[in-house]
Amino acid sequence: xxxxxxxxxxxxxxxxxxxxxxxxxxxxxxxxxxxxxxxxxxxxxxxxxxxxxxxxxxxxxxxxxxxxxxxxxxxxxxxxxxxxxxxxxxxxxxxxxxxxxxxxxxxxxxxxxxxxxxxxxxxxxxxxxxxxxxxxxxxxxxxxxxxxxxxxxxxxxxxxxxxxxxxxxxxxxxxxxxxxxxxxxxxxxxxxxxxxxxxxxxxxxxxxxxxxxxxxxxxxxxxxxxxxxxxxxxxxxxxxxxxxxxxxxxxxxxxxxxxxxxxxxxxxxxxxxxxxxxxxxxxxxxxxxxxxxxxxxxxxxxxxxxxxxxxxxxxxxxxxxxxxxxxxxxxxxxxxxxxxxxxxxxxxxxxxxxx
Amino acid sequence: xxxxxxxxxxxxxxxxxxxxxxxxxxxxxxxxxxxxxxxxxxxxxxxxxxxxxxxxxxxxxxxxxxxxxxxxxxxxxxxxxxxxxxxxxxxxxxxxxxxxxxxxxxxxxxxxxxxxxxxxxxxxxxxxxxxxxxxxxxxxxxxxxxxxxxxxxxxxxxxxxxxxxxxxxxxxxxxxxxxxxxxxxxxxxxxxxxxxxxxxxxxxxxxxxxx
Numbered sequence: 001x002x003x004x005x006x007x008x009x010x011x012x013x014x015x016x017x018x019x020x021x022x023x024x025x026x027x028x029x030x031x032x033x034x035x036x037x038x039x040x041x042x043x044x045x046x047x048x049x050x051x052x053x054x055x056x057x058x059x060x061x062x063x064x065x066x067x068x069x070x071x072x073x074x075x076x077x078x079x080x081x082x083x084x085x086x087x088x089x090x091x092x093x094x095x096x097x098x099x100x101x102x103x104x105x106x107x108x109x110x111x112x113x114x115x116x117x118x119x120x121x122x123x124x125x126x127x128x129x130x131x132x133x134x135x136x137x138x139x140x141x142x143x144x145x146x147x148x149x150x151x152x153x154x155x156x157x158x159x160x161x162x163x164x165x166x167x168x169x170x171x172x173x174x175x176x177x178x179x180x181x182x183x184x185x186x187x188x189x190x191x192x193x194x195x196x197x198x199x200x201x202x203x204x205x206x207x208x209x210x211x212x213x214x215x216x217x218x219x220x221x222x223x224x225x226x227x228x229x230x231x232x233x234x235x236x237x238x239x240x241x242x243x244x245x246x247x248x249x250x251x252x253x254x255x256x257x258x259x260x261x262x263x264x265x266x267x268x269x270x271x272x273x274x275x276x277x278x279x280x281x282x283x284x285x286x287x288x289x290x291x292x293x294x295x296x297x298x299x300x301x302x303x304x305x306x307x308x309x310x311x312x313x314x315x316x317x318x319x320x321x322x323x324x325x326x327x328x329x330x331x332x333x334x335x336x337x338x339x340x341x342x343x344x345x346x347x348x349x350x351x352x353x354x355x
Numbered sequence: 356x357x358x359x360x361x362x363x364x365x366x367x368x369x370x371x372x373x374x375x376x377x378x379x380x381x382x383x384x385x386x387x388x389x390x391x392x393x394x395x396x397x398x399x400x401x402x403x404x405x406x407x408x409x410x411x412x413x414x415x416x417x418x419x420x421x422x423x424x425x426x427x428x429x430x431x432x433x434x435x436x437x438x439x440x441x442x443x444x445x446x447x448x449x450x451x452x453x454x455x456x457x458x459x460x461x462x463x464x465x466x467x468x469x470x471x472x473x474x475x476x477x478x479x480x481x482x483x484x485x486x487x488x489x490x491x492x493x494x495x496x497x498x499x500x501x502x503x504x505x506x507x508x509x510x511x512x513x514x515x516x517x518x519x520x521x522x523x524x525x526x527x528x529x530x531x532x533x534x535x536x537x538x539x540x541x542x543x544x545x546x547x548x549x550x551x552x553x554x555x556x557x558x559x560x561x562x563x564x565x566x
Contacts (some may be wrong), residue, residue, distance in 0.1 A: 028506075078455065140461065143458075144418055144419065146415045147415060189533075189551070190551065194413050194414065195413045198413070198415065250535050273505075
């Protein structure tokens with residue numbers, strides 16, 4: 001099986017030769033710096049080269065945002081670029097670039113070539129309906145905006161939805177990505193930042209519309225949200241998401257409970273990055289912890305966020321060795337694993353559009 | 356409904372203008388400012404803290420309630436000062452060096468202020484020496500340190516080391532929190548308390564000041 005076939009079969013609940021062995025997140029620059037000091041060749045210090053260097057299944061991200069070079073930048077981390085409707089009106093001419101010009105022909109050629117090679121998964125990322133207004137308002141003002149500017153928030157989500165739908169049609173008709181993700185980070189270590197009522201009013205209607213479009217191309221949709229997503233898993237399942245990542249152990253996340261309540265969903269991550277510095281025995285215990293969930297559901301074990309800089313290159317090599325050892329134990333040959341929503345239903349989704 | 360209840364309820368709903376107006380009305384009615392603070396506003400923020408801790412409300416609701424509290428305090432403060440009412444204590448709060456995240460720190464600050472504690476907010480990416488200086492200048496008895504990243508959580512230990520070096524470690528209680536922080540990490544670095552959410556942090560800070 002090549003990387004695409006394996007990934008698609010895994011999410012469809014079908015037998016595989018082994019589980020995918022991927023890192024969805026790029027490596028932390030501080031970690032790469034450390035590894036350079038431990039013998040990593042300089043030409044390997046980028047995401048794609050590192051994946052090849054360590055022998056992982058390649059997994060590369062293509063991302064777009066609705067802001068352009070003409071859109072002002074936030075003055076500092078966490079601050080925004082607008083306060084109210086007048087500001088939004090002023091920003092509008094700088095937003096929502098022509099979907100036809102978001103990705104170059106060269107990029108599509110690269111996607112095609114690497115796809116045909118069979119060893120590279122590609123995923124497409126956009127900002128989610130929580131992340132996008134947060135970038136616009138800034139972290140704190142965005143949280144106030146649910147009460148201060150509810151109609152503006154809805155207008156922004158509506159405009160963004162219209163643009164995203166055009167982007168998805170434009171991009172996915174040229175390349176069928178292996179999966180896509182919405183950058184969201186709606187949760188922190190005590191759960192979601194907003195209530196289900198706010199989610200239902202300000203996010204859910206828009207997610208439903210865009211996920212319906214994405215599914216017509218047979219592309220599984222993942223939500224990228226740090227923190228404790230135990231409540232939010234159900235909310236995103238309701239709007240049609242196929243999976244979530246990275247399931248951070250530090251936030252107290254337990255994937256086995258998610259497999260119980262959302263058996264159709266897939267999950268990527270959940271390998272506790274904090275254990276990696278302790279060496280082989282600690283990492284083996286961590287894989288042992290995950291193995292049962294990998295066998296009974298569509299958990300793609302992977303570092304539960306970026307590898308911390310306290311992990312030596314030797315420990316990372318051990319991690320990859322163990323990753324393959326445990327991936328080989330998961331074939332789903334003897335288990336009944338439900339397909340992700342995109343692969344269920346009328347069966348049209350997998351092959352309706354795209355290449 | 357008494358005016359105290361009314362203020363408390365408007366505060367919990369985040370109605371800043373209503374809270375300001377009601378506080379003004381209460382002062383005009385001759386109600387002692389410390390009673391307005393303790394019987395209405397602190398009661399309201401305590402209820403918010405409890406609802407937040409139990410998952411009944413979420414971050415936006417806490418923020419608008421705290422904003423309403425601040426609006427009321429703005430009206431109340433001159434009267435409190437005239438009456439010689441002091442805060443129950445002072446706390447220095449910051450996000451440690453190398454870390455720019457401030458929403459968790461801000462939530463803790465709001466909850467702590469809701470307990471009638473004066474908060475000296477040093478902001479984000481704060482040097483240990485700045486914390487030491489702030490403690491010396493303010494006479495704060497509690498230091499609250501936030502960190503969101505695994506790479507910056509050791510900055511909390513750096514602050515504790517700086518307090519030891521400055522010879523003032525025993526005069527303050529150090530509380531830590533943030534996504535990667537755990538009780539065992541707090542024990543490891545010699546912090547006095549780890550709290551997992553803003554409401555608990557405010558409770559612990561208050562208990563440190565009253566005991």
